[in-house]
Amino acid sequence: MTQTExxxxxRALHDDLLVLPNCWDAASARIIQQAGAPALATSSAAVAWSLGTRDGNVLDRNLMLEHLRRIIAVSSVPVSCDIEGGFGDSAADLAETTRLVIEAGAVGVNLEDAFDRGLRPVEEAAARVRVVRDAADAAGIDLYLNARTDGYLLGAADFDDTVARAAAxxxxxxxxxxxxxxxxLETVSRLTAAIDAPVNILTGPSAPPIAQLKAAGARRVSAGSSLAAAVFGHVERAARELLDEGTYTGLEGAHTWAELNALFE
Known part of the structure; x- marks a missing residue:
């Protein structure tokens, strides 16, 4: 398919429910697609960790773009890129980030409204959304712009503020x-009823099943960094078993060399 297609x-995948087990490199992207994902989305945290960097708007943009290009090169489904806060505070930086991820082949982005452990003023955050939209329009791509608002994540949950930010x-x-x-589920239902657009919910081990989130009105459910964290946790457990016990149960269920190699033919 072309990038336009x-x-x-x-965009059409959001008409029902889009489930995204987020990827962080070419191998995870290819495996997630092989598992049946109709689209891919990067996790900024997982990408940062895989590159030896902490999460939180500190990853170098060029490193992110190199990773994104590798992910897109092995994928045949739509790819959305987590651009965190935009890789720059100025409108020019944000527009350039948007142009570069589109040039790499992405058809969606996540843009956060958190900055330095707080929320940007709503007018400023909305203006940054407009910068991304204008840059995408200039590139000729109907970019899916998933605007992220972090009040609940920062522990400053305010339903009315979240809905007002969503509208802006x-x-x-x-x-x-x-x-x-x-x-x-009660809050998810209230949010999806009050927000006139697809609402993305971040899931994880303690979250309700996806079927219940769908019934509550969610139209996108993503794993964020949870899938990568689970993989890294398994790596540590398997490594400790090898080092401490000299046994291999943590290696059971692994893909074979041939299976993994075949993903990249």
Whole structure:
């Protein structure tokens, strides 16, 4: 498919429920696609960790782009890129980030409204959404802009503020709203009823089953960094078993060399 077709496909996936087990490198992307994912989305935290960097708007943009290109090169489904806060505080930096991820082949982005452990003023955050939308329009791609609002994630949960921010971001050009930090079904139902766009919920081990989140109105459910964290946890457990016990149960169920190699033919 062309990038334009991939963009249209990705947008249409939000008409029902899109489930995204987030990837962090080419291998995880290829395996997730092989498992049946109709689209891929990167996790900024997992990408940062895999490159030896802490999460939180400190990853070098060029490193992120190199990783993104590798992911897209092995994928045949739409790919959305987590651009955190935009890799730069200025509008020019944000527009350039948008242009570069589109040039790499991405058809979606996540953009956060958190900055230095707080939330940007809503007018400033909405203006940044507009910068991304204008840059995507200039590139000729109907970019799916998933505007993330972090009030619940930062422990400053305010339903009315979240809904007001969502409205401002949608007016500025967002395609959907991402509200990490909330999984209780009552709040999810209230948010999806109040926000006139697809709502993305961040899931994890303690979250309700996806079927219940769908029934509560979620139209996108993503794993964020949880899948990578689970993989890294397994690596540590298997390594400790090898080192401490000299046994191999942690290696059971692994793909064979031939299976993994075949993913990249």
């Amino acid at each position: 991939l963009a249209a496909t990705f 971001y949608l007016e500025a050009g967002a395609s959907g709203i991402f509200v990490p930090g909330v999984t209780d």
